[in-house]
Amino acid sequence: MSKKQEEEEPHHIVAIEAIHCKIPSFTLQTPHTKAIYNWTYPSELESRVKDATIIITTTIKLNAEILSASKTPKLRLIVILASGTDCVDKDAARARGIPICNCPSTNIDSVSEHAIGLYFAVRRRLVDMTNSVRNVPDSLDCDTEWKVSGSLKNKLKTSDGGAPLLCSQETMGIIGYGNLGRRIKNLAGGLGMNVVVAERRGVKEGEVREGRVGFEDVLKRSTVLVLCLPRTPETEKLISKEEFRVMLPQTVLINVGRGGIVDEGALVEALREGRIWGAGLDVYDHEPVGRGDSPLLGKDALGLNCVLSPHLAWFAEKTLENLQIGVKNTVEQWCLGNTINRVA
Template sequence: MANDDSKGWSLQKPPPLPEGYSKHHIVFLEAVHVPLAEMPFEFTMDKYDRTFPDQIAERIKPATIVISNVINVKPSDMDHAPHLQLLAILATGMAWVDKPYCAKRGITVVNTPSANIDAVSEHFLGLYFASRKRIPQIDQSVKASDEWMRTNSLAKAMWPDGPPLGCKQEILGIIGYGALGQRIQFLCRMLGFAEVLIAERKGAEKIREGRVGFEEVIRRSTTFVIVCPKEPETINLIDETELKMMRKEALVINMARGGIVNEAALAKALKERRIFGAAADVLDTEPGGPGTSPLLPDLSKGEEPVPNFIISAHVAWISGVTIETLQSINRDAMTAFVEGRMYDPKVKACVAVHDGKIWK
């Protein structure tokens, strides 16, 4: 019987293998993203570089362990995997996981928390400078036209309303204050941002110490970074109402998940030039391309382009450090499960569901 006291973790026993299995069988659904670390336990494996949603149910049928990165393994998929014991998310984000279903089925769920904090916070800075300085637009203009040669300066073309803000003029609004938000706060203060505002939850009646009311952050900030989890209450958190409240020099950068910023409303605000610009590493529909999002019109069909928007195709997490960290956390969590050590303090932070209970 499971012991809820972490001091009793050493008393845990490895979960028994299903009848007919002599070792765990892993189904790795998205090997294209991150290679697995070497595992210290015996297993067999089906490895797929990429899996589409309609392939999941069939592929995971024989699995005792399923490894996913970003693809949503639904309860309807897991219903086809009667021997499934562990769902290992080789990523930090796992908002798509149906935790009550997994708890009811006795399926353990682990993820790799905070593995990409450095990479994503650094990527935010890249998007911030690229957007505020309009580097992609300048690069494209110089490579594809003679405008610079004709005009001798692209400054007025790129910033018709006046020069862009510098760091000393920026008021950063952070929406989501976990480890990533805290790291971005530190970096921006080191860069000399004039002020950093930590947004309270939208609609909160009480403002916590160190936080600022959500609407006040929306009205005052010049740059916004979205780093909150995608949950039912954060879908369309930034919508037309919030965009209309923002300053004209506002820059919106989404580092979290698609759908937290309403893409149609953001595209409209950019087309109407009500805000300075926007950047995102994520979209509501991924992978994305022309015609898959209001932010990505299909220009070949004559659709109007969205100005001053940069997309970086969900690569913010990638760095050598991130890969090594993801691999080691995933290896340690999976090994702890196989060896019956999920209450080990060294791995408890990875555990979302275990022993029929939701841990986080």
């Protein structure tokens, strides 16, 4: 097929995960068809994408098998309706010359504000406090924990007996200093926190970049540790048993980056042993999280100061608007011969 014929070939755009964001209309110079699915289960994926020239996904994985020429023979473009790109096998796409594009920086404001919200929820144990205040025993001979004890302040004491820190007393360490990390730094600084930015793990002391602090030093100094970096082979289980051992007992761990960066079993152990004060997570090793998927949902995690949100830090009206603009521009520009937002 000649290049001209290929350009005139009608596109079939398949959105396999429209549950998150409405798929916009596309204005293309050539005819095209569009199939939109709210959600796609693994058993449905192959049949839905077999004729696609463009696939739009968010978290549903496109592995090497589905990206093979036998499964998706017409595929020419993959667009991820998100910033994160770990759902697509980049090597498989690269081998066929299929570009992968994303929608960068569309959710920076929402995710950064959510990270700060998780910080306050964990530092002040807001979920636990709400449950303690609202838990009225069925027996008329008993009353709420607050009324019986007269105060719930002991719930807010750290393992070393201290009271909660104020923002002006916090040192926030940021691991992952892209656009999201920079926005979180600005918000934290506005709250009066001292902010340090971590160098990559393994960088020698004399090679630490200006404006950065050694990785290990950030772990040891931070009372708030925020993870906002992508999941790669280098960042998987970046925070595990050894890292928790050097953290402060006041430390609040926040992960709004990607699941798998924190060893969830090690986190539960650290919380139970009082090695850190608490954790707030919006992302998990396996998503969506359900029965048996994570130690964070197990019996050992009951009662721990761990606030969990279901990967919705991104969700805001402005984010939805940004995503629609981003995917529309990416598809339309690519069809004109201009590849934008390419990640692989």
